[in-house]
Ligand SMILES: [Zn+2]
C-alpha cells in the first residue's frame with residue numbers, strides 16, 4: 001500500500017492529528033500555568049516563563065546596601081555592626097535576607113504564600129540560593145524552616161516548608177524540618193511592638209521530639225523578617241540544643 005493514494009491520505013491524517021494534539025497540549029499548559037504575568041498582567045511568551053514575566057523577574061535583585069555584618073539590618077554606610085548586636089550578640093552567627101521586603105519581591109512572596117501560586121517556589125528557592133552563595137557560603141548539616149502555626153494554616157499547603165525543601169535539595173544539604181516545632185499557637189506578629197512580639201512568641205518553639213541538634217551547623221530559613229523576633233526565638237532554641245545557626249530570609253522590612 002506504500003505510496004498509494006490511501007496511504008498518503010492516512011499519513012497526512014496522522015500528521016494533522018499529531019499537530020492538533022500538540023496545539024491542545026500547548027493550550028492546556030498555558031491554562032495550567034497562567035499565560036499572563038501574575039504581577040503586571042503581561043503575556044508570558046518567552047520559553048520558560050511561568051507566573052512572572054522576564055521584566056518583573058528582572059526587578060527582583062539582590063540588595064547591595066550596607067547592612068549589619070551580624071544581623072543583616074540595613075545600616076548607614078559608615079556602620080559595620082548595629083547597636084543591638086554590639087550590645088547583645090544574637091543567638092545566630094549571621095542573618096542575611098535577599099532584599100528589602102518591597103516592590104516585586106514583596107508581591108511575589110504574597111502571591112506564593114497567600115494565593116498558593118505553587119510554581120513560584122522555584123523562583124523563590126533560587127533567590128534563597130543566590131543569598132547563600134553571595135553572603136552565607138559555608139558547610140551546613142541541615143536546612144530547617146521556621147515551623148508553621150498549625151492552627152493558623154488553612155489547608156495542607158505549607159509554603160515555607162515547600163520552598164525550603166527545594167532549597168535544601170539544590171544546596172545538597174539534608175532537609176530536617178523535624179528539628180524544630182511550634183508548641184504553642186500564637187496570634188500573628190503584625191501590628192505588635194517589639195516587646196509584645198517577644199512575649200507573644202515566648203515558649204512557642206521547641207526542639208523536635210527526639211531531635212538532636214548538638215554540633216549541627218543549621219541553616220534556619222524564614223520568608224520575611226520584620227524585627228527578627230521569630231528567627232531569634234527559633235535560633236535560641238537550636239543554640240540551646242548545641243547547634244550553630246545561620247539565618248536566611250527572603251525579605252526584610254526597613255525599620
Ligand atoms: Zn510582569
Ligand SMILES: [Zn+2]
Nearest residue numbers: 068071082085
Ligand atoms: Zn545587627
